[in-house]
Amino acid sequence: MSTKHFLRGMATVNYFADNVVAARDWYSELFGVEAYFQMPSRDNPAYIEFRVGDDADEFGIIDRKYAPEGMQKAPGGAILLWHVDDIETAFARLKALGATEYDPITKRGETGFVTASVVDPFGNVLGIMYNPHYVELHGA
Structure with missing residues (x-):
């Protein structure tokens, strides 16, 4: 196996x-x-x-x-979520740099997972997340 x-x-x-x-x-x-x-x-x-x-x-x-021919111009599709230690601070920093809110800070159940995403100034979705499993695997 x-x-x-x-x-x-x-x-x-x-x-x-x-x-x-x-x-x-x-x-x-x-x-x-x-x-x-x-x-x-x-x-x-x-x-x-x-x-x-x-x-x-x-x-x-x-x-x-060089984008694939069928790729849409508007934000959308899969969202890759990057772990951050402080989601409120990270979200505020992204917006201060000119990104716009795509999905607000959202608590996902009672297990500690929190997500948010923005659209960068170039039309791409950038996701962020506080992920307790990430902290467990990588440390604080």
Whole structure:
């Protein structure tokens, strides 16, 4: 019996932007780090990557002209929720940086899970979550 899961972990999350430089600068401010990869160049990137979080997860931004043909322009679809230690502070910071509320801070039952999401200035949904299981696995 194999101990490997079919889906072994998030490898990359990709967001799209009409202005990759503006998106890079906005996310650099949010993350507190610079993009480590920019292709074809820093001055005219079509794709950039950040490493963020406890597991150095890969966060990419792609020029919207390379989006799949059927992709909708409006926010929607799956929402990747990033763990945050203080959801109220994180939500307020995202909005202060120009994101707009997509889903308000919502307590999910009585088990400690709390979620929220915003739309970044480039039309992408960014989800945040306080997740007790994450804290259990990664520590405080």
